[in-house]
Amino acid sequence: MKAIQLEQPKQFRRLEVAEAAQPGAGEALLRVHRIGICGTDIAGYLGKMPFFSYPRIPGHELGVEVLAVGAGVTNVQPGDRCSVEPYINCGHCYSCLRGHTNCCETNKTLGVMCDGGMCERIVLPARKLHVSGKLSYEQLALVETLAIGCHAVNRGEPKTTEHVLVIGAGPIGLSVIEFARLSGAKTIVMDMNEQRLAFVREKLRVPDTILTCGDGEELKKLTELTKGQLADVVVDATGHNKSMSQALNYCAFRGRLVYVGITQSEISFLQAPALHRRELDIRASRNALPGDFTRIIELIEDGQIDTKPWITHHAAFDEMIEVFPKWTLPETGVIKAVVEVA
Numbered sequence: 001m002k003a004i005q006l007e008q009p010k011q012f013r014r015l016e017v018a019e020a021a022q023p024g025a026g027e028a029l030l031r032v033h034r035i036g037i038c039g040t041d042i043a044g045y046l047g048k049m050p051f052f053s054y055p056r057i058p059g060h061e062l063g064v065e066v067l068a069v070g071a072g073v074t075n076v077q078p079g080d081r082c083s084v085e086p087y088i089n090c091g092h093c094y095s096c097l098r099g100h101t102n103c104c105e106t107n108k109t110l111g112v113m114c115d116g117g118m119c120e121r122i123v124l125p126a127r128k129l130h131v132s133g134k135l136s137y138e139q140l141a142l143v144e145t146l147a148i149g150c151h152a153v154n155r156g157e158p159k160t161t162e163h164v165l166v167i168g169a170g171p172i173g174l175s176v177i178e179f180a181r182l183s184g185a186k187t188i189v190m191d192m193n194e195q196r197l198a199f200v201r202e203k204l205r206v207p208d209t210i211l212t213c214g215d216g217e218e219l220k221k222l223t224e225l226t227k228g229q230l231a232d233v234v235v236d237a238t239g240h241n242k243s244m245s246q247a248l249n250y251c252a253f254r255g256r257l258v259y260v261g262i263t264q265s266e267i268s269f270l271q272a273p274a275l276h277r278r279e280l281d282i283r284a285s286r287n288a289l290p291g292d293f294t295r296i297i298e299l300i301e302d303g304q305i306d307t308k309p310w311i312t313h314h315a316a317f318d319e320m321i322e323v324f325p326k327w328t329l330p331e332t333g334v335i336k337a338v339v340e341v342a
């Protein structure tokens, strides 16, 4: 069967690989229909993703069809359409035993730390599949991106009376915005890129946006929008350490700051005036939980999340290698590109 491998940064290769095996106990054989491309794939392509190893078959945002199941599988059956929870956890570490499967100590994310779904068929643990009778394969491929935002907002625990500030309106920030809005809290979005803020206002119908260049004007605007209180929950989805350091200054007293973006650089801030005086919580948000996938499928089925604005680019499997470099350029307006396999 055909597959696409990232041999090394900036070098994809079309491969013929061995046909996927028959599913063993607890496993399912799947046909891959749609693959979403996200910042992780782009960073892996550009050689900027620290957790990415090469060569690697990418693909962790998958819309799949069940072809066959192994012994003991009861949650799915042949013909089911599913989204894949791509975090392959061990099931017995300290995190897994307490239900925090998103941060398993030896987690291997498909397509990042082990080979993923950029191929025609794949065998996966059936427990990682989330079925929908209604969603298209393309919508199912979008569920994982949304799950990152869902988990980040859950980490921030916004109340309906509170303000949530989302910093960074890339695909991850947009997924955070969906759930901030659904929480009922007043949502404000900050970015340095006006094109991304316009998308938020027009497509996600969140009117309050702040264009920042980091000169302090953004703090004044946030103060106005929050009637002087600042944001009870700040979610930083930039992945930039300067923004993540600055984010403490946007938090209200007793606020919660969630880092969903990832940086390898140091974050620094003054402890006394920001963290201590305001008694802030700083929380990380990694991956997502099984319940997030179930909830998102229901929200899309009920029409509470509209997936239409999300998917901006498509490519057939056979043309992906050629078009992929364009998807790395923000000026092409890519939010979510989807690869069509079958």
Ligand SMILES: NC(=O)c1ccc[n+]([C@@H]2O[C@H](COP(=O)([O-])OP(=O)(O)OC[C@H]3O[C@@H](n4cnc5c(N)ncnc54)[C@H](O)[C@@H]3O)[C@@H](O)[C@H]2O)c1
Binding pocket: 038, 039, 040, 148, 167, 168, 169, 170, 171, 172, 173, 190, 191, 192, 193, 196, 212, 237, 238, 239, 240, 242, 243, 259, 260, 261, 262, 263, 285, 286, 287, 288
């Ligand atoms: N927590 C997780 O499990 C998880 C999963 C996937 C991705 N991520 C991380 O989420 C982050 C965001 O991913 P993405 O694909 O949306 O990235 P992206 O680069 O597309 O978006 C980042 C946005 O932040 C904005 N930005 C950058 N610096 C800023 C600043 N100082 N102030 C305001 N805005 C600023 C950019 O203009 C851009 O719109 C990355 O660090 C990525 O690694 C985390």
Ligand SMILES: [Zn+2]
Binding pocket: 037, 038, 039, 040, 060, 061, 144, 145
């Ligand atoms: Zn992703």
Ligand SMILES: [Zn+2]
Binding pocket: 089, 090, 091, 092, 093, 094, 095, 096, 097, 103, 104, 105, 106, 107
């Ligand atoms: Zn584990």
